[in-house]
Amino acid sequence: MSERESMPYDVVIVGAGPAGLSAAIRIKQLSPDTSVCVLEKGSEVGAHILSGAVIDPKALDELLPDWRNMGCPLADTPVNDNQHWIMTKTGKFNMPHFLTPGFMHNKGTYTASLGNVCRWLAGQAENLGVEIFPGFSAAEILYNADGSVRGVATGDMGIARDGSHKDDYMRGMELHAKYTFFAEGVRGHLTKLLKPQFALDKNCEPQVYGIGLKELWDIPPEQHSAGRVIHSQGWPLADANGGAFLYHQANNQVALGFVVWLNYSNPYLSPFEELQRWKTHPEVKKILAGGRRVSYGARAISDGGWQSVPELTFPGGALIGCSAGFVNVPRIKGTHTAMKSGMLAAEAAVEALAAGREHDALTSYQTAYENSWIYKELRMVRNVLPLVEKYGNLLGSALAGVNMWLENFGIRMPFTMKHHPDHNALKKKNKAERIDYPKPDGVFSFDRLSSVFLSNTNHAEDQPIHLQVKDMDLQKNSEFMEFAGPSTRYCPAGVYEWIEEEGKDPRYQINSQNCVHCKTCDIKDPNQNINWVTPEGGGGPNYPNM
Structure with missing residues (x-):
């Protein structure tokens, strides 16, 4: 096989999300001559970005103080009305503001497409001299002889499913760096390798997750x-935790969605169907009536919070953004913390490069994080998710509210609750109750395949399957026979099917071309038997406005 070409940079950043782009901008602000490259596996910046999103501009105010006058799409829609509904099957109760601490009120926040905000950030970065390469997946970590991270290599292009080289075959490229930042987002496939390699999570709780499903609707003015x-x-959730959102954004459009924590136990639960059922509630239908659904997508969310943040640095690099997991779960926000983490890592790298150092651990980034408002904000709410998980939606939410009020007044709880891995939570099928979901009506509720169509997902069909089942016998004997095939329900894109034909063994069919890169299968499979790896660069969803 031919040798790969290589390109040297001072800093290579894997992922053009808010953390990666903020890091790139901050480096160039502090040191214009530092060379910075950003790799993005999506076909363009923003193509794989999915978030609600209501955004706290705290970090953006620090990064680009004049952003409101610079054409940033976030400035278009400030939040002016904040409501919290407690829903029954046919009605709702509005939770009064005075019952929640001030940081939950969304004062001073904005709602917009995070994908469009990232496109704008990319423009700011390129204006400063950052090189951004969309459509190239970082597929491999490169190491120096001493074990430090040397950079990454992009995936080969033009490989057929059988492993042969097609006519358009092109060898991947090595990107060498003095420091490499991993900003892959939730459950990054390279971050998964880095954590055990450098024992980054030896002193933290397991990361836990949710799945967020989102639709955009154009509605009557x-x-x-x-x-x-x-x-x-x-x-509609009964034996699971989560909730829904509905954000009125610009141009008569609403972003709506549903989040299910992946610690649920019933293998028959379908997060996609829960979203569809939620939209049939009378109060939601009032808003959507006469409207048109224009986009759909899904993404996993890091919910572990303060106690699940791993060590952030290792020789030659750092974890930033959702690769580390900085989401504030009760606020349902992580963009501002992701951006700030990228800025802190950038400042540590610039300091190291100025001192002539390279390929060491950026320990000043770890220290800066522990002294930052990210750390303080996450520590305040560290027990909220575990309380709801342990005591249920009603009692757990009440206890979590008391906890937040006490922390808000500076009364810190003398304990930190633990997490349990999501894949251990499923009951076997003989101990679970089936859930019968209504058929889609084609007006408010829809099927998965028509939804995936709206995500503009595309993969070259003749390429290696990027959803790797490690042991197919285990998948049949356990995932299917014992757990009733939950992958056919937790996947929001119809990737997984169990085909049952008379006289034949069940066959596991993987429709990898449908994959929207949510990573739920990598998280929730009860045997951890599915490994998500990056497909050929540019594949996956192409979200225009998510």
Whole structure:
């Protein structure tokens, strides 16, 4: 096989999300001559970005103080109405603001497409001289002889499913760096390798996750109120935790979605179907009536918070953004913390490069994080998710509310609750109750395949399957026979099917071309038997406005 070409940089950043782009901008602000490269596996910046999103501009104010006058799309829709619904099957109760601490009120926040914000950030980065390469997946970590990270290599292009080289075959390229930042987002496939390699998570709780499913709707102007933000909890979830959101954004559009924590136990639960059922609630239908669904997508969310953040640095690099997991779960926000983490890592790298250092551990980044407002913000709410998980939506939410009020007044709880891995939570099918979901009506609720169509997902069909089942016998004997094939339900894109034909063994079919890169299968498979790896660069969803 031919040798790969290589390109040297001072800093290579894997992922053009808010953390990666903020890091790139900050490096160039502090040291214009430092060479910075950003790799993005999506076909363009923003193509794989999915978030609600209501964004706290705290980090953006620090990074680009004049952003409101620079054409940033975030400035278009400030939040002006914040509601929290407790839902029953046919009605709702509005939770009064005075019951929640001030940091939950969304004062001073904005709602917009995070994908479009990232496209704008990419423009700012390129204006400063950052090189951004969309459509190239970082597929391999490169190491120096002493074990430090040397950079990454992009995946080969033009490989057929059988491993042969097609006519358009092109060898991947090595990107060498003095420091490499991993900003892959939730459950990054390279971050998964780095954690055991450098024992980054030896002193933290397991990371836990949710899956967020999102749709965009164009609705009639008389039903739209730009800047209105609605969160809900309760119906339709019964034996699972999570909730929904509905954000009135610009141009008579609402972003709506549903989040299910992946610690649920019933293998018959389908997060996708829970979203569809939620939209049939009378109060939601009032908003959507006469509207048109225009986009769909899904993404896993890091929910572990403060106690699940791993060590952030290792020789030659650092974890930033959701690769480390900085989401504030009760606030349902992580963009501001992700951006700030990228800025802190950038400052540590610039300091190291100025001192002539390279390929060491950026320990000043770890120290800066522990002294930052990210750390303080996450520590305040560290027990919220475990309380709800342990005591349920009603009692758990009440206890979590008391906990947040006490922490808000500076009364710190003398304990930190633990997490348990999501894949251990499923009951076997003989101990679970089937869930019968209604058929989609084609007006408010829809099927998965028509939804995936709206995500503009595309993969070259003749390429290696990027959803790797390690042991197919284990998948049949356990995932299917014991757990009733939960992958056919937790996947929001119809990737997995168990084909049953008379007289034949069940056959596991993987429709990898449908994959929206949510990573739920990598997280929730009860045997950890599915490994998500990056497909050929540029594949996956192409979200225009998510």
